Amino acid sequence: MSETAPHMITATVRPTLEVVHDQFDAWRKGKHRGRRIPEVLWQAAVELCGDHSVWEVSRALRLSYNDLKNHVHKTRDIGLGTRQGPDFGFVKLDFGAPITPSECLVEMEAPSGAKMRMSFKGAPRDFDPVELSRAFWRQGQ
Secondary structure, X not given: OOOOOOOOOOOOOOOOHHHHHHHHHHHHHHOOOOOOOOHHHHHHHHHHXXXXXXXXXXXXXXXXXXXXXXXXXXXXXHHHHOOOOOOOOXXXXXXXXXXXXXXXXXXXXXXXXXXXXEEEEOOOOOOOHHHHHHHHHHOOO
């Protein structure tokens, strides 16, 4: 049968990290110096952030962490004002903070004597501790 029944719902498949990586590589091979990344590629990268962290996607696709994070926030802000996709009657329940918040303490000391201490309670949402660590280790270079 070549026709889809009217009552059938077709699901859209999100592209995988590997597929989007290949798309970025193909664009980079053919791009001209100074051209911006096409919006279609940015959108594919943003969609990946639904399954992976912004840091993982930016690293895999060789993108600026902050640029990708800004695109994700911009897309989410736009999506808040408009309803996208069919409504299946699902209700999202937010139970707030976890009952037992996790804690983490990271202390670093560089050969130069510089020290950094990071203390986290719960899940860090507004920053990436890995990027903070990298900035600390790069400071003396």
